[in-house]
Amino acid sequence: MFKAKEAAGVTVDPERIPRHVAIIMDGNGRWAQKRHLPRIAGHKQGMENVRTITRAASDLGVKVLTLYAFSTENWGRPQKEVSYLMSLPVTFFNKFVPELIDQNVRVMVMGNIDRLPESTRTATLNAVRDTADNTGMVLNFALNYGGRDEIVRATQAIATDVAAGQLQPDQIDMQAVSDRLMTAPLGTLADPDLLIRTSGEERISNFLLWQLAYTEMVFTDALWPDFGPDELTAAVGEYQSRDRRFGKVK
Template sequence: MNKPLDYIFPAPPAGLDPTALDPARVPQHVAVIMDGNGRWAKKRALNRLRGHKAGIEAVRETIRCASDLGVRYLTIYSFSTENWKRPHDEVVGLMDLFAKTMLAEVDGLHEENVRVKTVGDLSVLPAETREAFDEAWRTTGDNTGMTLVVAVNYGGRQEILRAVEGCMRHAVLEAEETGGFLPPTEELFERGLYTAGIPDPDLLIRTSGEMRVSNFLLWQIAYAEFVCTDVLWPDFDRYEFLRCLLEYQGRNRRFGGVE
């Protein structure tokens, strides 16, 4: 952990004790399904894009808090392969929001020594959005602090098919070179994932009370702990993040073993 708990959590609400968190047991990799922007906006008679804009502050807060606590990887589910089914105006607005937000935030992330990485198929994104993510990678790629993994146009099933195709290509080359066939291994399969080189999530957080994985990191979350909160994403702050971490630390992670 880089900073003391009373600095990270200066004004905890009644009943929430930051000192209950064990800094030595903070998860290495936290993944977040950020849900509830639309419902947050609807409750306030606003359009959905206003909800997405409101959610940016929750992203900032979570990045800052996770980095200060010593989390090594934070993966946020920004846009799924299924999200293209949303109304055209919302999709266009989201792509513009991604580009503007990434460009506005990249210098601050760089100063915090955060490295930005994307997972998903960026090839079909608008050029401006792709270039913003590319710029973030170029600027922060050598940083050594927390890695912020932005999942955009990401789908777990599609990622698995991509990895299978990689295994098949490897098998064909192996057969051509040796005349034999070696069955694929987990290690070989994982090389074909977007997340190659990134450890699997220890903790998966989903906001807004939903209880689905929504095609997110299907291979990687095999032994992740799930914490679901009723809080809508724009209202998610460092104290709600703390509650999720405390719940995680209260679990007994057996990885299929006995108690």
């Protein structure tokens, strides 16, 4: 795990930028508590940081940035906090979609969005629609997402296809599963090259369980609102120091 204070001054090879970066944005509540502020103040600052890191990732040359915005387990938080978290996509997209269009960033979303409040769902789908023609980095929000839920849904889809005679049991392979996951629209970019988790925690918390099979993981002590472009560059630098063998020998 690298320390936030060590992030400044790191340089990276522009030819070896991870194509897909996934981030577990953790530490908003602790950021607020350290400042004697309510937890929602940390979530607000975290939302502002999404804008900063989106621009930084795009400038680095990242092709896909997947952000763990709200998990299937987060419904268990206090209702006031959940309600505020549900309002953040509305605020974010209403405020920043014009900027995303200017940056040529395309918005995607994965998760069970049918359960989201109507205003949240509408704002999210409008952002997807309004940026659909952009050809730059994909900003992929995991919203009401859980890795186990995703695998269950993929399994159900496979079972349905088998029952309908559209798929034979011996045709169920890794590609068949991947094709039915929520990251399937990303094609060859579906699996992250780099996972970053902020705030010092070192677990994946039900995030992209299938896709992280050979992902490089970097953990930083920086709380998400404090995770700036320097910290992102440092994480990419750490990624570039790894020897990715995918179970093989070079």
